[in-house]
Each structure stands twice: as structure tokens, then as C-alpha cells.
Amino acid sequence: MSPQPLYADYPPALSDEQAQFLLDNLKDWSIANGLAVRPAPTFVASSLDPAGVLANTAPVTLFPSLFPKNCYEEGLAIQKSYNELYSAIARDEEWLKEIVEELIGVDEFVAKLWKVHLKVKEEGLVQDITLGLFRSDYMVHLDPEDTNAKPKIKQVEFNTIASSFGGLSSRVSGLHKHLLSIEAYPADVFPAITQDALPENKSVASLAAGLAAAHKAYGPSRSTKPLCVLFVVQDPERNVFDQRLLEYSLLSESGVRSYRVPFSRVLDETKLDSQRNLIYRPKHAPVKEYEVSTVYFRAGYSPDDYPSETEWDARLHIERSHAIKCPSVLLHLAGCKKVQQVLATPHSPHLARFLSNDATVARVKETFAPIYPLDKSDAGLEARKLALNADTAQRYVLKPQREGGGNNIYRKNIPPFLATLPESSWPAYILMEMIEPPAANNVIIRNGEVRKGGVIGELGVYGVCLWRHGDGAAVRGQILENWEAGYLLRTKGNESEEGGVAAGFGAVDSICLVDV
Amino acid sequence: MSPQPLYADYPPALSDEQAQFLLDNLKDWSIANGLAVRPAPTFVASSLDPAGVLANTAPVTLFPSLFPKNCYEEGLAIQKSYNELYSAIARDEEWLKEIVEELIGVDEFVAKLWKVHLKVKEEGLVQDITLGLFRSDYMVHLDPEDTNAKPKIKQVEFNTIASSFGGLSSRVSGLHKHLLSIEAYPADVFPAITQDALPENKSVASLAAGLAAAHKAYGPSRSTKPLCVLFVVQDPERNVFDQRLLEYSLLSESGVRSYRVPFSRVLDETKLDSQRNLIYRPKHAPVKEYEVSTVYFRAGYSPDDYPSETEWDARLHIERSHAIKCPSVLLHLAGCKKVQQVLATPHSPHLARFLSNDATVARVKETFAPIYPLDKSDAGLEARKLALNADTAQRYVLKPQREGGGNNIYRKNIPPFLATLPESSWPAYILMEMIEPPAANNVIIRNGEVRKGGVIGELGVYGVCLWRHGDGAAVRGQILENWEAGYLLRTKGNESEEGGVAAGFGAVDSICLVDV
Numbered sequence A, B: 001m002s003p004q005p006l007y008a009d010y011p012p013a014l015s016d017e018q019a020q021f022l023l024d025n026l027k028d029w030s031i032a033n034g035l036a037v038r039p040a041p042t043f044v045a046s047s048l049d050p051a052g053v054l055a056n057t058a059p060v061t062l063f064p065s066l067f068p069k070n071c072y073e074e075g076l077a078i079q080k081s082y083n084e085l086y087s088a089i090a091r092d093e094e095w096l097k098e099i100v101e102e103l104i105g106v107d108e109f110v111a112k113l114w115k116v117h118l119k120v121k122e123e124g125l126v127q128d129i130t131l132g133l134f135r136s137d138y139m140v141h142l143d144p145e146d147t148n149a150k151p152k153i154k155q156v157e158f159n160t161i162a163s164s165f166g167g168l169s170s171r172v173s174g175l176h177k178h179l180l181s182i183e184a185y186p187a188d189v190f191p192a193i194t195q196d197a198l199p200e201n202k203s204v205a206s207l208a209a210g211l212a213a214a215h216k217a218y219g220p221s222r223s224t225k226p227l228c229v230l231f232v233v234q235d236p237e238r239n240v241f242d243q244r245l246l247e248y249s250l251l252s253e254s255g256v257r258s259y260r261v262p263f264s265r266v267l268d269e270t271k272l273d274s275q276r277n278l279i280y281r282p283k284h285a286p287v288k289e290y291e292v293s294t295v296y297f298r299a300g301y302s303p304d305d306y307p308s309e310t311e312w313d314a315r316l317h318i319e320r321s322h323a324i325k326c327p328s329v330l331l332h333l334a335g336c337k338k339v340q341q342v343l344a345t346p347h348s349p350h351l352a353r354f355l356s357n358d359a360t361v362a363r364v365k366e367t368f369a370p371i372y373p374l375d376k377s378d379a380g381l382e383a384r385k386l387a388l389n390a391d392t393a394q395r396y397v398l399k400p401q402r403e404g405g406g407n408n409i410y411r412k413n414i415p416p417f418l419a420t421l422p423e424s425s426w427p428a429y430i431l432m433e434m435i436e437p438p439a440a441n442n443v444i445i446r447n448g449e450v451r452k453g454g455v456i457g458e459l460g461v462y463g464v465c466l467w468r469h470g471d472g473a474a475v476r477g478q479i480l481e482n483w484e485a486g487y488l489l490r491t492k493g494n495e496s497e498e499g500g501v502a503a504g505f506g507a508v509d510s511i512c513l514v515d516v
Helices: A016-032 A069-077 A079-091 A093-103 A108-123 A166-181 A203-218 A240-254 A263-269 A309-320 A329-334 A337-344 A358-366 A378-388 A411-420 A423-428 B016-032 B069-077 B079-091 B093-103 B108-123 B166-181 B203-218 B240-254 B263-269 B309-320 B329-334 B337-344 B358-366 B378-388 B411-420 B423-428
Strands: A054-057 A065-068 A129-141 A152-159 A227-233 A258-262 A270-272 A278-280 A290-297 A324-326 A371-373 A396-400 A429-433 A440-446 A449-468 A478-493 A506-509 A511-514 B054-057 B065-068 B129-141 B152-159 B227-233 B258-262 B270-272 B278-280 B290-297 B324-326 B371-373 B396-400 B429-433 B440-446 B449-468 B478-493 B506-509 B511-514
Touching (some): A016 A054, A016 A440, A065 A440, A065 A478, A069 A079, A069 A129, A069 A152, A069 A449, A079 A129, A079 A449, A152 A337, A203 A227, A227 A263, A240 A258, A263 A309, A378 A396, A396 A411, A440 A478, B016 B054, B065 B478, B069 B152, B069 B449, B069 B511, B129 B478, B166 B240, B203 B324, B227 B263, B240 B258, B337 B371, B337 B429, B371 B378, B378 B396
Parallel strands (some): A227 A258, B227 B290
Antiparallel strands (some): A129 A449, A278 A290, A396 A429, B129 B152, B129 B449, B270 B278, B371 B429, B440 B449, B478 B506
16 A cells, blocks of 8 residues: 655765754755744744744755656646646636536535625626636655556645745755755765756746736726735735745836735725726825735635635625736636546546647646545545445545645545535535655754654645636637746655645755656 | 934834834845844743744844935945055054054953964964955044034944954845835935935945955865865854855855854864865764865954863964965954054054055045053053043043953043053053044834834944965065945944944944935
8 A cells, every 4th residue: 555665765864963064054044045934823922022023944844855857847847738727717607607506505615705706797897817826736646556657746736826835935945955055965975966956946036927927917007006916915924924025026026016915904905996996005105005906815715814704895895806816716716626626537528628739638637636526426426435435435535625725534534524424515525536655754844843754745836827818708718928937845744644834734845856 | 512413303203004014024024035133042042942943133223324425435435445554554563563562461362362473473374365354333423513514434443353244234235225115214204215325235245255255366275175265153153144144145156165163163173284274174074174265253353252272272273274364363463452543543653654645544544533542652641631531531432452342431431440440451441532423313123122212323344355465574465355345334222332233232224325
């Protein structure tokens, strides 16, 4: 069952002095270069630092992780097709509607998002352009039944909203390259790590360029007020530097101003004028007003971000506006796990609807792990059998349809979990074949604690896509910009089965390419 | 007596929301850009963070300080002459010897440094090149008896060793420029602050280029081992990012490797080979050896850095070596306050010995505040009268000759202080006319505390100078490189009369030029 240990003897052991040298340099470089987070309250009580000036090294790995070159290259190469795919889905309201209507009864979050869309549609949409800053997440899969098989990437999920860590992932690549350049990975001990094996990672500049492209596509101000981009954020936000790095790149590389507004304050600090231009009235400059070209959501992706109707009103308010949304509600919904499941259900015909090229369809399909619905379709009934049997469940994971992570149920825990749920709620979950990543080790520093152990890596590939929705009947509309935008490697201890660096379970990592 | 309040209504008041916006942006930008220090133990107990991963915003001002343009320009313009002057002094052993011999009986630190020099001289010096990374510190002086006089810069001290804050000062200039670009200094409230009024500050790149120039001038490796630069540092060092920024710039801009070694470990981690090449054997890479091209002292400037004979042995060890020293012992001694005093004693003939151009001599002299010895020379006897009389003492400050700050005695406290000292110790001090800076205000954030109040600013101008000592009889030798290297503005609350950001009394600031 257990996949072969491709990299069992990596990373090699360092002497205490070597480890100390590496760590001293890592700690200083990270802070000097913005690879930081605000400390967790479990690490530094907020009473100790009421003004919030403290920061610490973001959770990172001490070593870049070995990663199959073919998998890395395939992930990057296929990103533009994924951008095209999800852009097409977001433009195909009719198709999306069918998906959403299946979920409305079981997923209140999806239902409320859909309601926002319908309300705006009724009134008429005034902005034809949408921006996607995507991240397609993969794990490396080694077929447990074929020890000669090459590793492949298999998609874990596709993010259409608030794709995070674009800032920190660029920086951790820089960190590992720096550590190599100062010989903290001595060549005799780490022959695998060379500058050529550590790809450059331009995620922060490339994602910021996406925001700049939307800002430009918005066109001139319609209200004569200066234009700006608005980051809609959580408050407080410990992962703020990840976001600030995008803001700074957007300003320094493209000269585009942006502001941060907590989701809960959107209604206080913005209004719509008679043309439904989104006007930002900063509380710090009450005499100034800006017209918002682009709203970039770094909040609003999870039901937790909507504690009251105020946030739903805010989401509607933004959706009604003339600002370009990153993402629109339709694009947000396109990222729900049900869509991923429908695309990845064995023998699904859907990909061909969205991608015109057969070779592209086949290539995208190669990155899917089989995913089943838990409804009463043929595939759903087959899945229920697999999920309720403890033996077959062993190769699957049960995931909620909605975004935001958390609450995945693994392998043998699936049958008893389903037993606790009314059958009517089962369609809120999908069943996915487990991806079996190669065993690997790394060392993680988190809140000053250094832990070595078995890890699992998750490759995220960023994509930027900007398009016009076009005529409602047309599926494809007009893609204005489409590019791959760097990568993220998140590495987590394999004793936990759930990722998420900001939540404290993992670390940001970088890739050391190896031929397999 | 009190100088006129040139800038009494600066900085203008901000609303709570404006202040919060400014502060939020300042806190995030500083950490994202390495404008940081390790927290003081009084702020974060080291038991809370044993691994030392926490950092906080370096003490900085919220606003750039208004600064007379003529003073800023004069400070920059004269730096190359100061570089030439102190380079010439360090090459004039005969002249320095007279100065030092006056101090040997009263200043053990100077005596021990001199002993190191003499020992190496006896054996023969093997490195003819010396690097100076200087900082000339000034305050703006407004003649209290002439309210029409233009402000002038008057030198506070000249640093020939461990001139700090070159890293953070570049960053704080960047911070204030960023805050302006996001309108945290609204144009209607802060008409004085414009991008043109905020000069760019390239101190970090320019000082690192000085280290690179020395590294290059050292020539090829004589031992066939790879070359490196060695930073000799204190341990622990809270101001580590200031130093790391130089290290990173040296590596990224010039491709020169450097390592940090605590002063106390120099003898363990370096050795001299038969040619007196300084060989660095890093404890983190015991099989590797480097030949040190340049030793950059960020420790060893104060008697506190020499708790035992081990450190004196280490200083001797480095001085004996073939590495270029920044600084050599002679250059270190050239920076002692006695030298400054001798140069600035009214009617002193010394400047003309070191500077060939009469106009340059006059221009440098203009930046001196009168300084007197407290010995039994004519000037010294005159000074004793001034210092012992409470009325005249009111316009003076008493400073110890030795480096490192601390223990200045001001105005009316001078007569009682001298009364506690045996007269034989008086020559260890110099008497300097007080510089009367314009009253000013600013707001400082330090350890998360925000304090507004009256402040005094101190302008530091960095200089890089590299020279060959040349024939012992020649005073001028050969200057290989000589440039002005950016600036520092340190601002401290005027309730304290002693500066020093790292010690917690002040903040790093930047300059907003104003015509006067």
C-alpha cells in the first residue's frame, strides 16, 4: 500500500554546527526579506504586543524538497489550459446553474452565493470583464500497484478565489537559493541542490501583473476620480505580508495604487454611484474618493467570513458594481469542489465542452484523480458502495463541496462518518481516490520550533486569466490575458492529513528538481 | 538661549484614522522590507522565544524630519574631504603617536590599541591597504546670538570604526517615500513632503560597494583558498538586520561572499598561515577554508567588547594578518575624540598638514564646533576656566576621548563632575561648545510604543575610502577609492541628551529637504 520511498535519504544529516549556521542565516534572511507572518496568539499573547509590531519567520522548510522534474514541468505547462477551462466554466452560466442547483439544498453557502448572482443578473451586470488569479494544487502520485510507473501530478483542488502564498512562495525560493549560495547546503553533502535545480519563482510579480492588467483593462475613470485596486481582506490577518508583497509589487512595477479594506467594512467605506461605479471613500482620507477598477478578494471565500448579513450585503454590493471582480460570484462558484468532481468523474463528457482541443482535454484529464459524486446518479451509487465499505474506503478521501479547507474525512473514517449524517446531506460531499505521494522528509521551522519528520508536499501552480464574458450564449467569450504565474510548494507533516500554512499545520517550501 | 523654533508646527496633526492608516502601513512595510531589529529583552523576554525568530519594526520616526537643504548638501559635499583627511591621519603615524602618547596614561583602551599597533609594527606590517567605512555625524547649529544666521552643520563626531545604520537608513528613506506614495502624508496636510524633497539614500549599496572594492584590491588568493570578507560582530546582536543588509548587497551586487564571526570566536575560527594570510575555518564547514581579503569590524570599537585578553589577542591576530582591515588600529585611533579635538581647537594648524587645498581646509573648519583639550596647554588652561565656571560651562559639553558613546556631561553638570575626578584624569575628556539645534517635533515608534514630542536630529554622512599606506615618510600615500556613501538621520527625544537607536534612546529617520 505504501508508496516507495523515492527520497528516503533526503535531506542528509547536518552536524550541529552546520545546522546552526543554516538556521541563523534562515532566520535573518527571512526577516530581512519579508518572509514573515504576524505571530500566532499561541506563540505571542496579543497583550504582550498590543500595537502588533512583532513578526516572525513564516513557517518554512529548512531545505528545498526534491521534486520530480517531469511533474513540475507538467504542472506549469498545463496551467494556461486550466486558466482557459475555468474561465470558460465561469462564462457558462447555464452549465454552472445545473451544478449549483444540485447543491442548493445541501450547501447554504453555495445557495447564498448563487442568490447574489441572480439578484445582480436581474438588475443587469455592468462589468463584462473578470479576473482570475488561480492556483491549481497537485500532489505527486506514485501508483502503489506499479512500482515502475513514473510519478505524475494529480490535482487536489483548483482555487478560483483568494489563492494565497504567492508572495511568500517567491520569497522562500529566494531563501533556499540564498542558503545554497552561501553554502549552507554544502555541495559534498547535498549534491542534488544546485542553482539550476532550484527554479526561479516569479509568483509575486506575476500575480501583481495580473492585477495591473485588470486595472488597465478597466479603462479610464468614469467618475473622474482617481482609480485604485481594492484588496478585500480578513481582519486581523496574520498572513498580511504575503498580501502586502503583491501590493508593493503592484505599486512599484505598475504604479497602481491599492488599498486594503476589511470585508466587514466594505459597506462603510465604499458606495455605488448612479452608474454603479464602486467608489472607495477611505476612512483615513475622508475628503478623497477613488473609483475602484478591480476588487481582489482575500476574504469572502469561506462561510466563516460571513458572520452576519452585513457581509452578504457587501458581497452583493461589490457584485453589482462596475469594478472588475477577482473573482466574480460565477467564477467563485466555478471553483466549488462539485465542479472539480463533475469534470473528474470517470467518463465525464464535460471537459470537451470547455476545451476545444482534444489533446488538451486528454492532457488535463491526466491530472485528475477519479472523483465521484455521492448523489443518486450511476457514478454516485457506485461511489456510495466504495465509501461505505471499510476496505474500499481505504483508498479514498471524502471532501466537502465548499471552499476553505478543513473537515476532510480520510480512508477508514469515511463509513462511520457517513453513518452520522442523514443521507440527504451526502451529496454535499465528494469521494476522491487518494493520491499516494512518495514518502519524503524535511525539517520545518514554525514559531521557533524546529521539527524534522515525514512530510507530504503539495504543488500549487498560479495562473492569471482575464476575459470578457461576451454574449451570454457564447461559451468562450474573449480571453484578454492568460499566463502561468509561478508556483507554490506547501509541505506539511504527514502525521496530519490537512494542509494550510497559515493555520499552523504546514510550511512554505521550494522545489529542487530531480530527474526520475 | 533657546534656538528659534524653525519647524514648530511640524509635523501637523493627523486624525485618528489618518494616524492609524499611517501606522498600519508603516508596521507592515517595515517588516516586509527588513527595517527591523530583534526585540529588546525588556519587550520580549528571551524565554518566550529561545530560538530567536521574533523581530519588530526598528525604532523609526513616523514622519521624515524637515532638514535645511544647505546643511544636507554641505554634509554630502564635504564627505570626500573628510575621507581624505582621516585617511591622511591614519597614514601619519608620527603625528598620531604624539596624540596617543598624551592619552596613554589616562585611557587604557587607547593604550592597549597602540600596543597592538606597535607589536605588529615591530614584526612588520604585511598589508599596505586600508579600508575606511566612515560616518561623519553633525547637528544643525543655529547661532543663539544671531537670529538671522543661516543654519550650519557642526560636527559631533567622526566614526572610523563600526559606523552603523547604513542598512536601516536606506530602508527608512524607502519607508517614508512609500508612505508618501500611498498618501499617508496627505498633500493638503503635508505640503512640504514631496518625492523631490525626499532624497534617495543609497547607503547600503554604497557601503557594500566599499567592501567589494577592498576585496578586489586585495588581489588574487595567495593561499589558493577561496577569498571571503569577514564581519567581526558582537554576539548577540539585536541590530543584526542592519549588518545583514550590507552582507546581502555585497553578495548580490558584487558576488562577494562574507561570513560573520563573533569577536570572541575569532581565535577559534581563524588562523594565520606562514605568510600571515588570515585563514577562516568556519565551524559550520570544518573541511573548508577561506582566505580573508577584508575584515570588517562591527565589534571591537568599545572597551566593553574586550572582556578578556582573548579579545585583545584576537585584535592583534587580525592586525598581524595580510587581510585588509576596516579599520586598521591606526585608523581606529585616528577616530578618537582627541584627534577631533586637536583639529577643532581654535587656531589649530593641523588641518593644513593633512589637506593640501586651502579652500578645503577652510570648508572643513566651518563644520567644527570649537573643541578644547583639558590638558595644561594654553588652550587647555583656557578650557578649564570655561568648564569650572557654572555660567560659562552652560554652553559646553564634556566628552570622554574614547569611542562608543555614553557618559557625556552637559552644561551645568560639568563643574561638579570635574570636582569628583582627580585633575590627572581631566585630559581624558575634551570640552566642546554645545551645538544649538533648532527645536523640532516628531513621532517615534519603538517596541510598539508611539511617542510624540520634541526631538533633536543628528545627520550622519557615510564615506568610503580605500588607500595604500605607502612609504612611511610620505604623509599622503595613494588613495585608491574615495566616495560619499549616503546618509543617516538619527532622531532622539530631546529629554535625553544621548543618542543611539540600538540602545533604545532614538530612532532612525529620513530627511525632508527645506530651503531656509
